[in-house]
Amino acid sequence: MDNQLKTTCLHGEHVALGAKMSPFAGFDMPIQYSNITAEHNAVRNAAGIFDVSHMGEIFINGPQATEFVNHIFTNDVRTLVPGQILYGMMLYPDGGTVDDLLVYKEFAPDAYLLVVNAANIDKDYEWMLRNAEGYEVGILNDSDNWGQVAVQGPGSEAVVSKVLGMDLSGLVFYHFEDFELYGKRAIISRTGYTGEDGFEIYATPEAIVDLWKTFLAAGVVPCGLGCRDTLRFEAGLPLYGDELSADISPVMAGLSMFCKLDKEEFIGKEALVKQKAEGVARKLVGIEIADRAIPRAGYPVVLDDGTEVGVVTTGYHSISLDKSICFALVDAAYAPLGTPLNIQIRHKVFPGVTVKKRFYQTNYKK
Amino acid sequence: MSKILDELLYSESHEWVKVDGNIAIIGVSDFAQEEMGDITYVDAPAEGDTVAKGEDFGALESVKASSELYSPVSGNVVAVNEELEDKPELINEDPYGAWIIKVEMSDKSELDTLLSAAAYAEIAQ
Numbered sequence: 001m002d003n004q005l006k007t008t009c010l011h012g013e014h015v016a017l018g019a020k021m022s023p024f025a026g027f028d029m030p031i032q033y034s035n036i037t038a039e040h041n042a043v044r045n046a047a048g049i050f051d052v053s054h055m056g057e058i059f060i061n062g063p064q065a066t067e068f069v070n071h072i073f074t075n076d077v078r079t080l081v082p083g084q085i086l087y088g089m090m091l092y093p094d095g096g097t098v099d100d101l102l103v104y105k106e107f108a109p110d111a112y113l114l115v116v117n118a119a120n121i122d123k124d125y126e127w128m129l130r131n132a133e134g135y136e137v138g139i140l141n142d143s144d145n146w147g148q149v150a151v152q153g154p155g156s157e158a159v160v161s162k163v164l165g166m167d168l169s170g171l172v173f174y175h176f177e178d179f180e181l182y183g184k185r186a187i188i189s190r191t192g193y194t195g196e197d198g199f200e201i202y203a204t205p206e207a208i209v210d211l212w213k214t215f216l217a218a219g220v221v222p223c224g225l226g227c228r229d230t231l232r233f234e235a236g237l238p239l240y241g242d243e244l245s246a247d248i249s250p251v252m253a254g255l256s257m258f259c260k261l262d263k264e265e266f267i268g269k270e271a272l273v274k275q276k277a278e279g280v281a282r283k284l285v286g287i288e289i290a291d292r293a294i295p296r297a298g299y300p301v302v303l304d305d306g307t308e309v310g311v312v313t314t315g316y317h318s319i320s321l322d323k324s325i326c327f328a329l330v331d332a333a334y335a336p337l338g339t340p341l342n343i344q345i346r347h348k349v350f351p352g353v354t355v356k357k358r359f360y361q362t363n364y365k366k
Numbered sequence: 367m368s369k370i371l372d373e374l375l376y377s378e379s380h381e382w383v384k385v386d387g388n389i390a391i392i393g394v395s396d397f398a399q400e401e402m403g404d405i406t407y408v409d410a411p412a413e414g415d416t417v418a419k420g421e422d423f424g425a426l427e428s429v430k431a432s433s434e435l436y437s438p439v440s441g442n443v444v445a446v447n448e449e450l451e452d453k454p455e456l457i458n459e460d461p462y463g464a465w466i467i468k469v470e471m472s473d474k475s476e477l478d479t480l481l482s483a484a485a486y487a488e489i490a491q
Binding site for chain 1 (some may be wrong): 403404406407422423425427428429430431432434488
């Protein structure tokens with residue numbers, strides 16, 4: 001095994017459960033415990049728990065915290081009330097994406113928690129430091145001191161309420177509460193990456209290990225990164241590295257609603273304004289093919305005459321919908337819904353058509 | 367430890383071959399199906415297609431990944447296991463019973479390059 005790989009606080013639990021482990025974002029992570037389909041269905045129908053301790057937690061505070069976060073973040077945090085969460089991106093000046101992230105507005109004044117992708121923690125932290133010049137803020141990368149689990153699925157409110165002894169019926173989507181575990185701060189938010197109702201719980205690594213065991217004992221199904229990807233994909237959610245990257249702007253990815261171009265400024269704003277005005281060369285679309293063959297990342301999107309007009313970014317035979325579908329980045333001319341586009345899968349070409357990217361009807365508690 | 371049948375020949379890419387006169391019956395090994403996990407789709411050629419030794423003739427798909435199938439021999443596809451169309455999981459359940467294609471070999475000497483069960487056991491671990 002690569003000795004550069006990091007492990008989360010739950011690594012020993014995964015190994016003990018016999019999980020199939022694989023490197024992801026620099027961590028040795030569980031891909032599946034039983035099989036991807038069963039774990040996927042557990043989240044859609046009941047409740048599953050994911051180890052997401054590899055995610056990064058970066059804390060921003062200081063008199064100019066709001067101005068600073070608004071400077072590096074595409075969405076507008078000035079409208080947030082304490083306990084509220086916003087999704088958005090950090091951009092390069094050319095509009096390419098540094099990362100997509102959640103911003104938590106803390107209950108303390110002038111303080112925010114930024115939750116970033118595991119693969120991007122160091123890059124994001126350096127990006128924040130570099131762009132903080134002139135702002136009176138403190139930036140703390142506290143990722144190593146936090147563990148995190150996501151409990152997801154229609155049964156999650158009942159089981160999380162029971163395990164934590166909290167009434168969570170009033171906690172609505174994209175909001176969080178602070179509480180304590182073993183005398184240390186913990187956070188629970190009604191967020192997730194599956195298209196289902198669910199919670200993400202942040203606490204010390206020791207507390208997270210105990211929570212994990214308690215949730216398993218309560219019948220919550222351990223779920224690996226394999227089904228995390230099938231679930232988020234069906235719900236139309238992007239994965240940094242596949243649907244967003246330094247080369248893929250939020251406008252190209254169809255995520256303009258998270259970019260507030262009416263803010264005075266943020267890094268990358270001018271580039272996005274230009275992209276909106278002039279159009280982008282490529283756009284992210286959904287494509288459905290009428291066959292059980294599976295469009296995988298990297299497969300070409302082709303016209304009837306064989307001309308290549310795009311590439312698949314993520315694709316599956318959808319577990320919940322029993323259809324072969326994918327995200328693909330295609331020449332903008334072919335992006336409108338209903339456009340016939342073919343996908344080349346090995347030696348064969350399969351006819352398909354562009355469809356909405358949210359393949360699965362999400363079930364959030366708003 | 368995965369199962370390896372003594373009476374079969376194997377390729378380094380984990381296909382097995384059962385020889386019946388001029389016909390090579392081809393499937394994938396127990397080791398291969400275990401590595402793949404639950405197989406959800408079998409992409410197989412059609413009857414009458416030609417296959418060439420070492421070239422891919424189709425693929426197995428699991429939820430997460432696809433794994434190409436490489437032909438251990440050259441020849442014409444004379445039969446395709448149509449049962450796998452609706453029941454790809456048969457490969458997981460009975461990898462040595464769930465054959466994928468039958469090939470009428472154009473050059474039986476190609477069999478000499480395949481691995482015995484003992485030699486395959488060395489790489490299937």
